[in-house]
Amino acid sequence: MKKVERNFFEDVYKIVKKIPFGRVTSYGSIAKYIGSPQSSRMVGWAMNASHKIQDIPAHRVVNKAGLLSGKHHFEGTNLMQQLLESEGIEINKNQIVDFSSVFWNPSIDLPPFKN
DNA sequence: ATCTTGACCTAAT
DNA sequence: CATTAGGCCAAGA
Numbered sequence: 001m002k003k004v005e006r007n008f009f010e011d012v013y014k015i016v017k018k019i020p021f022g023r024v025t026s027y028g029s030i031a032k033y034i035g036s037p038q039s040s041r042m043v044g045w046a047m048n049a050s051h052k053i054q055d056i057p058a059h060r061v062v063n064k065a066g067l068l069s070g071k072h073h074f075e076g077t078n079l080m081q082q083l084l085e086s087e088g089i090e091i092n093k094n095q096i097v098d099f100s101s102v103f104w105n106p107s108i109d110l111p112p113f114k115n
Numbered sequence: 116a117t118c119t120t121g122a123c124c125t126a127a128t
Numbered sequence: 129c130a131t132t133a134g135g136c137c138a139a140g141a
Binding site: 041042068072080 | 121122123124125
């Protein structure tokens with residue numbers, strides 16, 4: 001058995017994979033769902049490491065303000081925005097339009113924290 | 116082993 | 129409104 005990633009990262013990946021099409025969520029919400037509401041930075045780190053993993057729609061994860069804080073980590077300058085727009089999400093100035101409508105809260109849509 | 120940085124969030128000043 | 133500080137955990141130098 002090989003444990004390349006910590007349990008924390010795996011949990012993050014699981015949730016990110018479960019983000020529905022055309023929806024987005026925030027780092028903090030994921031962290032909170034896992035049980036560490038103040039470990040949102042780690043979610044970002046998990047995303048940073050997710051570039052080598054497939055099935056990780058990191059473009060669907062933004063910050064709490066609906067700002068594409070991680071767009072600079074994608075290829076090009078606006079790949080993240082294009083991916084989101086291709087899912088029907090409007091973006092203006094790196095900020096998701098009507099963020100509340102497309103926001104997807106794992107704590108609500110998914111069952112309570114279970115491993 | 117220590118120190119710094121990081122795709123964050125909240126609260127305080 | 130801008131800035132600071134605290135918190136969380138991991139990876140790189």
